[in-house]
Amino acid sequence: MADFLPISRSDMKKRGWAQCDFVYIIGDAYVDHPSFGHAIISRVLESKGYKVGIISQPDWKDPKSVTVLGEPRLGFLVMGGNMDSMVNHYSVSKKHRQTDAYTPGGVMGKRPDYAVTVYCNLIRQTYKKAPIIIGGIEASLRRLAHYDYWSDKLKRSILLDSQADLLIYGMGERAIGEVADALNDGMDIHDITYIDGTVFKCKEPDELPAIHLPSYGQLLKNKKEYAKSFYLQYTNTDPFIAKRLIEPYGEHEFVVQNPPQKPLSQAEIDAVYDLPYTKTYHPSYEKLGGVPAISEVKFSLTSCRGCFGACSFCALTFHQGRIIQTRSHGSILREAEAMTKDPDFKGYIHDVGGPTANFRRPACDKQLTKGACPNRQCLFPQPCKNMVADHSDYLALLRKLRKIPGVKKVFIRSGIRFDYLLADKSDVFFKELVRYHISGQLKVAPEHVSNAVLEKMGKPQHSVYLKFVQKYAEINKQERMNQFVVPYLMSSHPGCTMKDAVLLAEYLRDTGHQPEQVQDFYPTPSTLSTVMYYTGLDPRTMEKVYVPTNPHEKAMQRALIQYKDPKNYLLVHEALEKAGRQDLIGFGPKCLIRPKKGEGEARNTIRKPKAGRKRRGG
Secondary structure (H helix, E strand, O other): OOOOOOOOHHHHHHOOOOOOOEEEEEOOOOEOOOOOHHHHHHHHHHHOOOOEEEEEOOOOOOHHHHOOOOOOOOEEEEEOOOOOHHHHHEOOOOOEOOOOOOOHHHOOOOOOOOHHHHHHHHHHHHOOOOOEEEEHHHHHOOOOOEEEOOOOEEEOOHHHHHOOOEEEOOOOHHHHHHHHHHHHOOOOHHHOOOOOOEEEEEOOOOOOOEEEOOOHHHHHHOHHHHHHHHHHHHOOOOOOOOOEEEEEEEOOEEEEEOOOOOOOOHHHHHHHHOOOOOOOEOHHHHHHOOOOOHHHHOOEEEOEEOOOOOOOOOOHHHHOOOOOEEOOHHHHHHHHHHHOOOOOOOOEEOEEEOOOOOOOOOOOOOHHHHOOOOOOOOOOOOOOOOOOOOOHHHHHHHHHHHOOOOOOEEOOOOOOOHHHHHHOOOOHHHHHHHHHOOOOEEEEEEEOOOHHHHHHHOOOOHHHHHHHHHHHHHHHHHOOOOOEEEEEEEEOOOOOOHHHHHHHHHHHHHHOOOOOOOEEOOOOOOOHHHHHHHHOEEOOOOEEOOOOOOHHHHHHHHHHHOOOOHHHHHHHHHHHHHOOOHHHEOOOOOOOEOOOOOHHHHHHOOOOOOOOOOOOOO
């Protein structure tokens, strides 16, 4: 049986280690499951013969907390966690969250704000010259100058503020192996400037071909320059055609981003997921109540990574890229069969998917050799004529999983891209999805009903969603099932006016849907939508975009989606007046809310002058 990697000197001693090759400092609890980035990176390094020790959630107020495993032979690895530490800590209204699913017992506050930067500076207090390599979502999305919602500032590359030496962005399995081998061969960390998927800093860039981005000083002075710069970055996320990017920070200070790593082959990605993970959290957390996040992934299967959906508010294009990479059926089936032997397994596989569950192949045949088109999307504004919409491989995989002894049901919960589903000429997958893989309701993400807002979101027009809902209902009827669609909806996205928000409320009225949860747009680093939020410009066209930034206006838009909730009454009333839609305040079947006391009579009554008094102007 696999064992956890060392977390203490005594663990190192049991293995006969005097020194770790790498000490990995992480913002999450230590969970040795491939849904956690630190588990993958540490096991990949272990498979290459490197000794890796884990320091989970060190006390950032105590410099000694990062010294418990001693100085590593090759360097420190630092990751903030599976989530950006600021998203982990704060809601979109910047209020502290109450729990942290990635911490033992769900306790909040065990990691600092801006965790990567804080951990690296902590290391530097004791180890002045030890190589520091940062990675994970927090580092990846902050690799160049970026808008930081929580401070409301344009921040420098995290490489500079953290004092780290090298940044690995995206999915870093191949890059970390190349970096480790270079260090092991005796290379200085500052000379490792050639590896794809990495970002480094230097005093003077070399003469290799590159795109020179505007300087940080220029970005601070002009938001339009930032919008242009980000779109250059956004169109350079494809590993086959991307150029090197250089961002100046002063006369002798530059941050250089190498092109992304090429996609892993299926054999390579299988090898990553076949490593000897324990598939659970470290036993030292048992007394603290375990780690809540494991419950979401313990009986789920990752079948793919990457996403060509390219929603404007999603960072996947910037992090994992648009080219789909898949595990083989054999690798997934082996994991599923092992799952059935777990004493806690009740027969239900909770999910088989990835960022988008029904993407099991590249969008078109050319992507694996020539890459994704830099200035065109695969699904937006309409599906590309070269896109191949084919669910046959995914369907074959699901059929095999359903036949495994001990498996009662295989669910799909990680999201279905409904426009891709409709683009498939065959209905076989759609029918089997309804028949076998839903538990009463299917969650999909239309996000809005206003085409103007959907255009800014990079989502299909509302008519596409309506077509999907109709077809879903027809198939349920054919299958003699009564299952529902639950739409995920977003308020206050750039481009959404109060009239657009009212349009969404009217749609909910007409369909009878009452959302229990609403996602207010959250400006996280390195998305097109966040750039729109900060600059008021659409980076794709450089046209102006209306942006609801006022907290009260955002509260009104959110309230409209839940207009039936009594506590939202005053906000909804104010929103309807602001939108000039007082016709929706009343007692008719189309009204959203009733008038305030006395308001209805005042609107419908013509006041008569009192007897004995003349009307003015009479």
